[in-house]
Amino acid sequence: MTDRTKARLDLVRPLFSASLGVAVTDPQAQAPAPMAEEIAGLSPRAIDKRRREFAAGRHAVRIAMAQIGVPAAPVRVGSDRAPIWPDGIVGGLTHTTTCAIAVVGRRAPVHSIGVDVEEDTPLKEKLLSEICLPREQVWLASQADPLRLAKLIFSAKEAAYKAQYPYSRTVFGFSGMETEWDLAQGRFTARLQRDVAPFATGHRINGRFAMGQGILVTGVEMEAV
Incomplete structure (x- = not known):
């Protein structure tokens, strides 16, 4: 494990319960080949970047399982x-060009995990209204680094969406959630903007976040609904 990967693991590990396995790998390093059943899910046309990220993610899964x-x-x-x-296993998996993260646990008491990693770069301004609802945009306007935090909102909505998806199996866009933030405590809440069975409008999904080592990371654990 390189110094950067270890530093990123130290950043990510506190976002999740001690009972969960958490692993970080580097897609730019050589990873063991995924299992045959996993490779079957890759498109034959997948480019090298996609294959590297896929392999790094499955390598992280194996480490977290262990x-x-x-x-x-x-x-x-x-x-x-x-x-x-x-x-009997629940998990979350995410990757960028430089970082792959897997979080794995036994189904009880955690029933669903959402994790997202993004490169620590500002959100493109042209995407702001697509990702952020009006009240989120008002909040961002009061912050010192609004486009960086807009990228964090993007990540939080991704993690919360992944956590709820095993329950709802419903696809919806960024307007389906509105986030609230406690930057000092490293916490956020994503609130559903419409009914998404079995969740009702206003259902709150709580998560944690970390920023540093060149990445933004958000994580969600959900118990039985």
Whole structure:
């Protein structure tokens, strides 16, 4: 593990419960080949960058599984492109060009995990109204680095969406959630803007975030609904 990868793991680990396995890998380094059942989910036309990120993510999954005493098992790609976790296991998986993160746990008490990593760069201004609702834009306007925090809002909505998806199996856009932030405590809340069964309008999904080492990371753990 390189110094940068270790520093990123130290950043990410506190976002999640101690009972969960958390691993960070580097897609720019050589990773073990994914299992055959996993590779089957990759497009034959996948470019090298995509293949590297995929392999780094599955390598992180294996490390996280080992941390909680789970034997290595394939995490296949579903028809909806979401990971299919082994029976009794829940997990979250995310990657960028320089960082892959996996978070894995046993199904009880955690029933769903959402994690997202982004490069620590500002959101493109032209995307602001697509990602952020009006009240979020008002909040951003009062902050010292609004486009960097807009990227954090993007990440939080991704993590919260991933956490709720195993329950709802519903696809919706960034307007489907509005976030609130406690920057000092490293916490956020994503509030649903419409009914998404089994969740009602106003349902709150709580998460944590960290910024540093060139990345923005958001994480969500959900118990049974």
